[in-house]
Amino acid sequence: MFKLPLAVMVAAACICTSSLAGDLKTAADLRDKALSDPTAWSILESLTTEVGARSIGSPAYDRAREWGVAKLTALGFSNVHVETFAKPAWRRGAESAEVIAPFPQKLAIIGLGNSLPTPKKSIEAEVVVLKSYAELLAAPQSAFKGKIVLVNQPMVRTEDGSGYGAAVRARYGDSEAAKRGALAYLLRSVSTSQSRTPHTGTSDGPGPHIPAAALGVPDADLLEHMAARGPVRIRLNLASTTDPKSVCWNISGEIKGSEKPDEVIVIGGHLDSWDPGTGAIDDGAGVAITTAAAYLIGALPKHPRRTIRVVLFGSEENGGSNIAYLEAHKGELAHIVLASEADLGADRALKLELPEGAVKAPEFAILPTLLAPLKIIVASTAPGYAGSDIESLQGAGVPVFSFHQDASRYFDYHHSADDTLAIVDAAGLNQNVAAWASTLYLLADSAIDFRAQPAN
Amino acid sequence: MFKLPLAVMVAAACICTSSLAGDLKTAADLRDKALSDPTAWSILESLTTEVGARSIGSPAYDRAREWGVAKLTALGFSNVHVETFAKPAWRRGAESAEVIAPFPQKLAIIGLGNSLPTPKKSIEAEVVVLKSYAELLAAPQSAFKGKIVLVNQPMVRTEDGSGYGAAVRARYGDSEAAKRGALAYLLRSVSTSQSRTPHTGTSDGPGPHIPAAALGVPDADLLEHMAARGPVRIRLNLASTTDPKSVCWNISGEIKGSEKPDEVIVIGGHLDSWDPGTGAIDDGAGVAITTAAAYLIGALPKHPRRTIRVVLFGSEENGGSNIAYLEAHKGELAHIVLASEADLGADRALKLELPEGAVKAPEFAILPTLLAPLKIIVASTAPGYAGSDIESLQGAGVPVFSFHQDASRYFDYHHSADDTLAIVDAAGLNQNVAAWASTLYLLADSAIDFRAQPAN
Numbered sequence: 001m002f003k004l005p006l007a008v009m010v011a012a013a014c015i016c017t018s019s020l021a022g023d024l025k026t027a028a029d030l031r032d033k034a035l036s037d038p039t040a041w042s043i044l045e046s047l048t049t050e051v052g053a054r055s056i057g058s059p060a061y062d063r064a065r066e067w068g069v070a071k072l073t074a075l076g077f078s079n080v081h082v083e084t085f086a087k088p089a090w091r092r093g094a095e096s097a098e099v100i101a102p103f104p105q106k107l108a109i110i111g112l113g114n115s116l117p118t119p120k121k122s123i124e125a126e127v128v129v130l131k132s133y134a135e136l137l138a139a140p141q142s143a144f145k146g147k148i149v150l151v152n153q154p155m156v157r158t159e160d161g162s163g164y165g166a167a168v169r170a171r172y173g174d175s176e177a178a179k180r181g182a183l184a185y186l187l188r189s190v191s192t193s194q195s196r197t198p199h200t201g202t203s204d205g206p207g208p209h210i211p212a213a214a215l216g217v218p219d220a221d222l223l224e225h226m227a228a229r230g231p232v233r234i235r236l237n238l239a240s241t242t243d244p245k246s247v248c249w250n251i252s253g254e255i256k257g258s259e260k261p262d263e264v265i266v267i268g269g270h271l272d273s274w275d276p277g278t279g280a281i282d283d284g285a286g287v288a289i290t291t292a293a294a295y296l297i298g299a300l301p302k303h304p305r306r307t308i309r310v311v312l313f314g315s316e317e318n319g320g321s322n323i324a325y326l327e328a329h330k331g332e333l334a335h336i337v338l339a340s341e342a343d344l345g346a347d348r349a350l351k352l353e354l355p356e357g358a359v360k361a362p363e364f365a366i367l368p369t370l371l372a373p374l375k376i377i378v379a380s381t382a383p384g385y386a387g388s389d390i391e392s393l394q395g396a397g398v399p400v401f402s403f404h405q406d407a408s409r410y411f412d413y414h415h416s417a418d419d420t421l422a423i424v425d426a427a428g429l430n431q432n433v434a435a436w437a438s439t440l441y442l443l444a445d446s447a448i449d450f451r452a453q454p455a456n
Numbered sequence: 457m458f459k460l461p462l463a464v465m466v467a468a469a470c471i472c473t474s475s476l477a478g479d480l481k482t483a484a485d486l487r488d489k490a491l492s493d494p495t496a497w498s499i500l501e502s503l504t505t506e507v508g509a510r511s512i513g514s515p516a517y518d519r520a521r522e523w524g525v526a527k528l529t530a531l532g533f534s535n536v537h538v539e540t541f542a543k544p545a546w547r548r549g550a551e552s553a554e555v556i557a558p559f560p561q562k563l564a565i566i567g568l569g570n571s572l573p574t575p576k577k578s579i580e581a582e583v584v585v586l587k588s589y590a591e592l593l594a595a596p597q598s599a600f601k602g603k604i605v606l607v608n609q610p611m612v613r614t615e616d617g618s619g620y621g622a623a624v625r626a627r628y629g630d631s632e633a634a635k636r637g638a639l640a641y642l643l644r645s646v647s648t649s650q651s652r653t654p655h656t657g658t659s660d661g662p663g664p665h666i667p668a669a670a671l672g673v674p675d676a677d678l679l680e681h682m683a684a685r686g687p688v689r690i691r692l693n694l695a696s697t698t699d700p701k702s703v704c705w706n707i708s709g710e711i712k713g714s715e716k717p718d719e720v721i722v723i724g725g726h727l728d729s730w731d732p733g734t735g736a737i738d739d740g741a742g743v744a745i746t747t748a749a750a751y752l753i754g755a756l757p758k759h760p761r762r763t764i765r766v767v768l769f770g771s772e773e774n775g776g777s778n779i780a781y782l783e784a785h786k787g788e789l790a791h792i793v794l795a796s797e798a799d800l801g802a803d804r805a806l807k808l809e810l811p812e813g814a815v816k817a818p819e820f821a822i823l824p825t826l827l828a829p830l831k832i833i834v835a836s837t838a839p840g841y842a843g844s845d846i847e848s849l850q851g852a853g854v855p856v857f858s859f860h861q862d863a864s865r866y867f868d869y870h871h872s873a874d875d876t877l878a879i880v881d882a883a884g885l886n887q888n889v890a891a892w893a894s895t896l897y898l899l900a901d902s903a904i905d906f907r908a909q910p911a912n
C-alpha cells in the first residue's frame with residue numbers, strides 16, 4: 001500500500017467541511033473563468049500567424065520582439081521592457097542528403113543547431129549505422145575513420161517525457177564521432193513520431209566538431225535496412241553560417257503586487273523557436289499559458305499581494321537567456337520569491353509540484369481541492385526542474401514550482417515542421433491556463449517564504 | 457431492424473454442423489499460414505529499401521520494373537513478362553512558396569501532378585481563401601482575376617475512405633479557378649492529418665490550366681488566419697517538365713491453373729508511386745498483399761483449377777495502366793473470369809464483396825466461416841469498385857471482387873513524404889494476405905461463372 005500525503009488528507013477534510021471563501025473563492029473563480037477564456041488561444045494564434053518561426057538571428061526574431069512588447073502592453077502589463085544580451089546565432093542554409101549507392105534515394109534531413117557546414121562540394125562517404133548511442137561511446141579510437149556515423153536509437157514514448165532525456169544524449173554526439181575519425185554525424189530524429197519530418201535541436205558536444213544532422217525516423221531505418229545488405233554511400237550537404245555576436249533579448253512585463261510589489265514571482269515561456277515549424281507548442285504555448293494566466297489575475301478588482309512578472313525568454317533553444325536573466329537580476333535575487341516556466345506544450349497538466357517552503361504549509365492544503373476539477377494532483381515533493389530558462393535562478397537559490405503536463409504527444413512534433421497551431425488542443429491549453437491562474441493567484445497572494453524551511 | 461443476408465445464415469449453419477474438409481480445409485490452412493508468413497513484409501521492405509519512390513519518368517521507375525520482374529521470378533511465378541505502353545510523364549522540379557506580406561513566412565507546398573510550371577520569375581499575387589470547393593464553383597466569371605485562389609476545405613476522416621471522394625474534387629479545380637481569372641491554384645492537402653507535410657496527387661481539370669499545388673494542412677489554415685486580417689501576398693515557384701512519350705509498363709506473372717489454365721483471375725496492385733515518400737502504403741502494400749497471397753497458393757501441392765495472374769500495374773497515379781491493360785488483353789476478355797486490385801494500404805480488411813455471380817452461390821456460403829477468425833464480414837452485394845487499375849476491365853464486363861480495408865489512417869499518409877515503411881502495421885498487412893490467399897484459393901478453384909446470372 002502507499003500512504004496519502006498530508007496535503008491530500010487536509011484537502012479531503014476541506015471538501016467535507018468548508019464552503020469556498022476568501023482567497024480560495026477568487027482562485028476557483030479564476031480557474032473556472034480561464035477554462036473558457038479566449039486569451040491564451042488568441043495569443044498563440046497571433047504569434048504563429050503574425051510571426052511564425054523565430055530563431056535567433058532571423059528577421060522574424062526581431063518581429064517576435066516587437067510582437068512581445070506590443071502584446072504585453074496591449075494586455076495591460078506594467079513595466080514592459082526588453083533586456084538585451086549578445087550571443088552567437090547559428091543560421092541554417094540549404095541542406096540535402098541522398099543515398100548515392102547502391103539504392104539511390106533522397107533522404108529527409110535537417111541540420112542540428114551549431115553544426116559545422118559541409119565543405120562546398122559536399123561530403124560523400126560510407127555510412128556506419130549504430131543502433132544505440134552507447135555503441136558509439138564503446139567504439140575504439142579511429143573506428144569510423146573516413147565514414148559518416150548514424151546513431152539510429154529510437155526514442156521511447158512516455159507520459160512524463162523521460163524518454164527524451166534518454167534519447168537526446170545522442171544529439172550531442174558529434175564530438176564523440178569526430179574523436180573516432182568520422183567525417184559527419186547523423187542521428188535518428190529524437191522523436192516519438194513515425195513521420196518522415198526530421199526534428200532539429202542543438203548539437204552541443206565539447207568538440208572537436210563535424211557536420212551534424214538529424215534524419216527523419218523512417219530515413220534512419222531505411223539506411224539501417226540498406227546497410228544490412230552491404231556498404232551504403234551517401235552524399236551530405238549542410239550549409240550554415242554563424243553570426244558571432246547576435247543581439248538577443250528577454251522581454252518582461254508585470255502585474256504589480258498590491259501589498260508587496262517588490263516581492264516578485266517570475267513566470268514565463270520562451271519566445272524564440274526552432275525554424276521548421278511555427279513554434280506553437282515550443283514554446284508559443286508556454287508564452288500563451290503564462291501570459292494569459294497573469295493577464296486574468298491582473299484583471300481582478302484587486303491584485304494579489306506580490307508582483308507577478310511574466311518573462312518571454314529570448315534564447316532557450318540555443319541557450320543563453322537563463323544566464324542573461326540571472327546576470328541582469330543578481331541585485332534582486334533575494335526578492336524573487338518564486339519562479340516557474342511553462343515549456344512542454346499545450347497538453348493537459350497532470351500534477352503540480354510546489355516549492356519546498358509550500359509543500360507542507362497548511363495555507364496550501366487547499367490546492368488539491370482547487371485543482372481536482374481540473375484533474376490535477378498535487379505532489380508531496382518539490383520539483384527538481386521547472387524549465388531551462390530559470391535553471392540559473394534555481395541554481396542561485398530561487399524556489400521553483402512546476403506543472404507537469406502530459407508529454408505523450410509532445411515529442412511527435414517538437415523541433416519539427418509539425419509544430420504548428422494545427423496540433424494544439426485548445427481545451428488542454430485552457431486547462432493549463434486555469435491551473436496556472438488559480439494556483440499562481442494563491443502563491444502571489446501568500447506571505448510565506450517559499451525557500452526551504454529548516455526542519456523543525 | 458435489418459435482415460440477415462442468406463449467406464450469413466448458411467454460414468451460421470456450417471459453423472454448427474460441419475468439420476473443415478476439402479477446399480475449405482486448404483483455404484483455412486492458407487489463412488492460418490499467411491498470418492505469420494514473412495513474404496508480404498519482405499516484399500514491401502525490399503521495394504521501399506531497394507527502389508523507394510518510383511514515379512513514372514524517373515530513374516527509379518526503371519529500377520522498379522527490374523525489381524518487379526526479378527521478384528516475381530524469384531517467387532516462382534510463371535510467364536513473367538513486361539507489357540509496355542507510352543504516356544506523358546510529368547516530372548517535379550524545384551518548388552517553393554512563401555508569404556511576402558504582411559507576415560513573411562515560408563509555406564510547405566508540393567506541386568500537383570500535371571501542374572503547369574510557374575513563369576521563371578515566379579508568381580507574386582494576393583491570395584483569396586475559399587472555405588470550400590463549392591465556393592469556387594459558385595463564384596462568378598473573373599471573380600479571381602490576377603489572384604491566387606486557395607481552397608481550404610478539410611477532409612473528413614471516415615473508416616471507409618469516403619471522405620476522400622468528397623474532398624478530392626478540389627484537387628481537380630485548377631481549370632475552374634483559371635476560368636475565373638486566377639493566376640495559380642492552391643488547395644489544402646487532401647489529408648486527414650494535421651502534419652505540415654503536404655500531399656500531392658494529379659490535377660486533372662479539363663483546361664484551361666494554371667500552376668497548381670497543395671499546401672500543408674496547417675499552412676492552408678495559416679493563410680486563412682492571415683487573410684482574416686487583410687490582404688496577403690504570396691510568392692509561388694513551381695518548376696516541372698513533361699516528357700510527352702515516356703515508356704510505361706505493366707508487369708505480369710502467373711500461378712498456372714491445374715485444370716483450367718486459360719481461365720484467369722487478374723489481381724494485383726500498382727508498382728508506380730508518388731515521389732515524396734517511398735510508396736509503402738500506396739501501393740507497395742497492394743503489391744505485397746496480392747503477390748504474397750498468390751505465392752502462398754502457388755506453393756500448395758496442387759494449384760487451384762484456374763490461373764491466378766498477378767499484375768503489377770505501372771501507371772496508376774498518373775493513370776493509363778488500366779486502359780493499356782484492357783487494350784493488350786482484349787482478345788482474352790472472355791477468359792478473364794474475375795479481377796481485383798489491392799490499393800488501400802496495409803490496414804486490416806473489414807469486409808469482402810464477392811462478384812455478382814458468387815454472392816448467392818451456395819459454394820461460397822462457407823466464406824463467412826473462413827473469414828470470421830480474421831474479423832472480416834461478407835457483404836450481401838457485389839462491389840461497385842475494386843481498384844482503379846481494373847476499372848477498364850470492369851467496364852468491359854469482367855466481374856470483380858473487393859476487400860474493403862480500414863481506411864481511417866490511410867489519408868494521413870497517402871501521397872505524402874510520410875508514406876513509408878514506418879507507418880505499416882505488419883499484423884494488418886498479414887491479415888490482408890490471409891484474407892486474399894484463402895478467398896482467392898476458393899475463387900480460383902471454383903468452376904462457376906462469376907458474371908451476373910440471369911434472375912431465376
